[in-house]
Amino acid sequence: MKRNLITSVLLCCLFVLQGQDKQLTIRGKVSNMDTPLVNAEVSSEKSGETVKTDINGKYELNTSAGDLVTFSYPGLSDMEIVVEDVSSILNIKMNAAVNVLDEVVLEKTKIKSQAQLRMEYNSNKNLLKTAFGILDKDITNFSVRIIDKSQLLFGTIDLASAIQYRFPGVRVERLAESFNKPTIYLRGASQGLFPAIYDVDGLILNEFPDFIMVENVERIGILSGLGLVTKYGGNGNGGVIVINTKGGNTYRDPRTGGPYDQALLRNNIYEGNALSKEQASKNVPTYLKELYATTSEGEAVELYKEQSARYTSSMYYFLDVFGYFAAKWKNTSFADQIIEDHWYLFKDNPVGMKALAYLYQTLGNNEKAHKLYKEIFILRPNYAQSYRDLALSYTDIGDYRKSASIYARYDYLVAEGFIRAEDKEFTPLMEREFSNLLELHRKELTSTETKKGPSLNSGFEGTRLVFEWNDSEAEFQLQFVNPNDKYYNWEHSMLADPELIRVEKLKGYSCKEYLIDGSITGQWKVNLKYLGNKSLTPAYLKVTIYHNFGSKSQRKEIKVFKLQLKNVNQELFKVQNSLSLVSN
Structure with a gap:
């Protein structure tokens, strides 16, 4: 062996x-x-x-x-x-040159950039994640007191009591009619005349966050002083209680942010201005409109024969008609034959193969998708994502041992330097999925039962979204709208973050995960604006939604979107975030 x-x-x-x-x-x-x-x-x-x-x-x-x-x-x-x-x-x-001062060096003090602070967050307990980026306790113009999870007292009534017992000068007022919604005052913050506000993983709240359990807290900071007004406005007069949860433990800055709104003080109220699915469907290619206008499968087949003679060199045409016959007429055999007859367009083309694999996965044909991911792995063995895709496809076909061996091989090649993956984005994603595999299928892998209890991954429980795109040149903007109709945008483009795209290419991955903590329940909307891909071809986006991730009731669904209509914000999907735990 x-x-x-x-x-x-x-x-x-x-x-x-x-x-x-x-x-x-x-x-x-x-x-x-x-x-x-x-x-x-x-x-x-x-x-x-x-x-x-x-x-x-x-x-x-x-x-x-x-x-x-x-x-x-x-x-x-x-x-x-x-x-x-x-x-x-x-x-x-190309765009106009803009000189940005990323780091300022003084004679005795070095002001670190946000990128450096993000890298240090897990190891430096003097750092807090706020709505305005990473805050360094050692360099502020106001008072900052911090404790981490190891110093919190469990078993208290709620988070307010835990804060009161760990920070001197904290006063908690409770009214009988709103016992679970206490008001907290901080000594040193305008003489304690105004209540404190809360910054929870970048979400700014005026009321006490009673939905947070002490066990889910990573770090807490007490901020007070006049300097807060410049960041939080007049609401900051009474001080700010910053709460970093375990579910929001991966920092999301304005360039690589997640589904949590990072600045509620901005005018970021969603007004429902995204193009609906029905409106977007009117922008499909003419050949698809003609196919959908047919009244029988036989008529559609005859039209396809006529059309295909004109599109013999278009891989995207055959991807479209493959999806059409598989979805509209449920004729997967004919759809498969279409791909087989035009395999010359997909052979040695990992971008086309990946789009096809996405479509097979939406149809539930994991065996076909697995074969394609194996072909892509042979073509791109130096791509970090090739290992992830192959490992997940082995899981999908029920071969958990081979899936685990692929993860192990990936770790070995990274350690030996054969794969460049010294990053803060892709490697944690791989570790999370490997851990999830081990927990969900421990019996098949080690012949021992999974551990008791509803939680399988203590680091996160909730809805997990993973976005993947087949073309690394694809540029787009994702918009996340929370249950309160507050939105947050993340742009994947050369203009917004050229360094991120460069790292993705060097290390060979095209994916991004977003975690919606189980405590933030309700319906989330996800919209997208496609910005192009440096050519006139479309791109394909796959979204895997993990419901109740980290629990025994975990399940996933896959959605695939063809990105072609450019510079228009359009609806992608809606997801209901609610953690359902299974008792033993």
Whole structure:
């Protein structure tokens, strides 16, 4: 077995080298505000070659997978693109240069950037997550007192009592008619004349958060002083009680935020202005409108034969008609035959295969999807996501041991440096899913029963959303609307966060998870604005919704969306967040 493991590792290394040396030619157009840029420079880091765009802003450059290509033009921000194995058309829109001061160094004091503070949060107990980013206790213009979960007293009436007993100068007032909604006053905050407000994982509340249990708290901070007014406004006169929960333990900043509203003091009330599914459905391609207008399956088949002669080179056409015949007429055999007849469009194309795998998963055909993920793994063994996709697909077909072995292999290759995954985004996601596999299928893996009790993953219980996209060049904006119609936007684009996209490409993953804590119940809305993908082709987004994640009643559902209509905010789906625990 050891010999087989060594052979597998050597094969992976060989594939990595082969993937990185794949020769490619990329071409496209460079523009600014829809105006072609003449003499913009396009440079290859590997070869050192530089070409310039022509009068129409077009260029062509010989490169290879893994190369870093830089687009430059005077007065505009440089744009760096990591070349992938499927890169061919890269249409680049450049933006005006903006000088941002990320870090200020004084003579004796170093002001750390938010990125650095996020990295230190788990190990530095002097840090708090607030609606305005990470707060460092050592560098503030107001008083900050912090305790972490190890110092909290369990068994108290509620969180208010736990705070009162751990922080001196805290006064808790309870009225008989609202005993569970106490008012807390802080000494030193305007002489205790005004009640404190609450900052819970970035959610600013005026009333006591009675929905939080002491056991779910990661860290608490007591903030007081005039300096708070500049951040929290007049409501901060009575001080602020910052509560970091275990469910919100992964920090979400404005560029990589999650489903929690990070700044309720802003005007971020959702007004229902997203395009409805019915409205968005009117923007489907003409060939699909024609197919849906047919009155029988036989008529649809004849129309398909006529259409397919015109779209022989379009992978996206055959993905659409595959989905049409499988969903509309439930004819999965004919749909499968369509793909088999046009496999030449998908062969050696991991982007197309992944979109097809998504569709198979929505149809419940996990075996077909698994075969595709195995093919993608062979094509992209140096991509971190290849291991995650294959491990999850083994789980879907019930082969839990092989799933566990893939996770173990991934850990080994990361430790040995064969996969670059030293990040704060993807690795925790892998660890969460591996832990979930071990807990849910402990008996199949170790021949022992799962542990008793409703909770399988003490770190988080609630609704877990995982977004995945087949094309790493896809740019979009996700909008999360909480049960109180407060929204939060997260943008995945070169303009919003070029460093994030660069890291995703270097490490080989295209996914993002969001955790909605079980205590925040109600209906959440998720909307999306598609911004394009540097070419004229659509992209596919898969959303896996884990209901009651971390409990024995955990279940999942998969939704797939074709992203084509650009620059319009449109409805994706709604999800009801309510933790249902199963008793033993």
